[in-house]
Amino acid sequence: MGARLAAAGVGLAMLAAAQAEALSPPPTLGPGGCYDPTQSNADFEAYGPTDVNAQAGNNRMTVNENSAGTITVLKYPNPSLYNQIKYFTLSRDARGRVRTRFPNEGSFAGIRWTTRRGAGFAWLRNWRARQGWDSPDLPVPVTTYRAPRRLGLSVTTIDLAPPRSDAFVRELWIRRSRRSPVRHASVIYFANFNPVANHIPFLPITDWCSPGSDQHAAYDRPGRAIVSSWSGVDQATGSPSSVAVALGFDRPDSSHQVGEDAYDPAPGGSRGSDGYDQARTPPYRLGGGTEADGQTTAALTRALRFDRSRRAAARVVIAGGADATRALAALRRARQASFAAQLAAGRRDWHRFLARTRLPVSSSKRVMDVAKRSLISLRLARAPDTGAIVASANTQGPYGEDWIRDGAFLNRVLDLNGFRSWVTQHNRFYARVQTSPGNPSAVRPPGNWPMASYADGVDGAPIPWEIDETGLGIWTLYDHWTFLRGAGARAYLQGVYPAIVRSADFLTSCEDPTSGMQCTANEDDNPTPSQSLHGAETVYLGLRSAIAAAHAIGDRDPRVGRWQARLGRLRAAIDGLYDPSKRAYREGNSSGNAYNLDYGDGGWLLWPVRFRPYGDPRMRGERAAVESAMRAALKGPRGQYEGKALLGVAYAYGGPPSAARLRGTLAYMARTLTTPTGLFGESWTRLRSGRPLPVQDMPHVWEHALFYMAALRIDGSRPYSFARTDAFTRACRSGAAAPAACR
Structure with a gap:
């Protein structure tokens, strides 16, 4: 039956x-x-690779980025519904690098410069980049870009979703070296938004797999911003629905372009030029288009002013609302506060949350940092209005739901x-x-x-x-x-x-x-x-x-x-x-059943089921079998959910000090099965080089929870401790950032 x-x-x-x-x-x-729910095992990026290395958010605006700082997911008004950015991945190469469907997908910044020889332009994502966190205690990604040596330019971006706001802010610091030939420079910011407020029962596809062709975008001159919007009927509820996303700098822009996506145009669209192509081709200037329909794109320019120490700054704001009026209002509110004030508010907010939590008693900094990231990722996955917690905010795979x-x-x-x-x-x-x-x-x-x-x-x-x-x-x-x-x-x-x-x-x-x-x-x-x-x-x-x-x-x-x-x-x-x-x-x-793993089910039999007392010979045998299978799996070509086994075995050993033999496995998982920024995927695969690569929905909140509980069970717990400094403060104290940016 x-x-x-x-x-x-x-x-x-x-x-x-x-x-x-x-x-x-x-x-x-x-x-x-792009969505086939009958696949035998979709946990290894069958819906396309997850191109995520860092995350910022405040439970209303959730932003995921790849290692080059491109925004690949932008969820609003909660981590479940809806993804407002267009970004579709196809595959990975042998080194694990992601290939997208079109070159103009996502949201990212570029630099236009002039020298005595003329003008030039580059998207920052094409320069050498290094990404980390402002602090291990914050969801604030910091990405540093270095231009080819002949240009003598470097750029740092710091990303934040200010607490209790409908906004995401990206602070950009630009520096010229003493011998840089660059005389003038501008930031060009591009976004390929996919505004949507519609979902389908049983099929999580509308905000990534089937982008709509009924969008509208327009430059709002009084607000000095581009607003991308959608309105229609939500198929899940049968009710009218709408959303808008506003893009602007903290100060007036110097040029703009609203156009149609040149690579994935909508049938019957307005056919306006794509700002992505205008920015990257000579003379590297935006055309001033003010309105577009269909699959639309947005681009803005802001001229930079370098101080005597060759430093300049700019801030990008992305804000959401149910319609254009409310999105612009959210944009105005985000502009009113300085970035330093917004970051300080973010620190206070996260300090209140984390101060009551526990960390493992571990001598491994990496284990500690991943445990902290586990707590942060869990909070970011929560939709406050209902209390639902998504498996991941990503759409590839489509895990923005609560299991x-x-x-x-x-x-x-x-x-x-x-x-x-x-x-x-x-x-x-x-x-x-x-x-x-x-x-x-x-x-x-x-x-x-x-x-x-x-x-x-x-x-x-x-x-x-x-x-x-x-x-x-x-x-x-x-x-x-x-x-x-x-x-x-x-x-x-x-x-x-x-x-x-x-x-x-x-x-x-x-x-x-x-x-x-x-x-x-x-x-x-x-x-x-x-x-x-x-x-x-x-x-x-x-x-x-x-x-x-x-x-x-x-x-x-x-x-x-x-x-x-x-x-x-x-x-x-x-x-x-x-x-x-x-x-x-x-x-x-x-x-x-492609998902059942002997070490996973055996791990659950140990905990939380605890089918028999741990001293029972059958449970001791099960513990040994699960531990052996887990260790063998970690040596294999790919794997997933080893945390189920690790947690169950840690309980079966009775916690510290008996579980000390598991510390090596715990440290290996923290060091090897996460992104450089400490995020677990649902799975991992071994590259040709032999290096494991986390895949599928980083950060995968359940994987993080399994690791976190295992760490506490293996090492014991202690009160949370905060880092003593952060990247923003160090940059301000050292003079790497302009004084105006630090106030």
């Missing part, structure tokens, strides 16, 4: 999405398209650090989106969750429900209660207990009578139904948590006895998977 339900559910999900698209699937859907599988572990990190109200809000979101009499679904039985949800609660992925998520959903609803105290604890549990009951009732009925295992169903994001240890252990964890919740709330209904009896039968079935010859548990029937 479960297999038929899952298969029928996927078909119904696709049908519902197709109906939203005028009864025909979008041309980008399916085999050969309750991931969320159960993310909630644990938040609870460990005292963010009780955030977890309460998050779990109330889960209770709301669960299928119930008040929230019925044509594709999902009551008591189950969507594969993933957009931040507004709409189904955001194609598989209607997954049995492992049902079990993990019960666990997180109950587990949070164990961190609460007083009357608030009981009120919380009473509020979510109906959702727990619905899930436990379903899991009790969804049984294979021939084996005692759970019914065959979708597991772990795989479209092929299976009946494996992955589903069994999470159903076991969910039923056990439901029984504990019933005891805590005083529920004496006979259904609790049925849950207990079902738990016993499932326990016996899982015991039947134990293989004495291998001293470990078998996977069961995972045929066709």
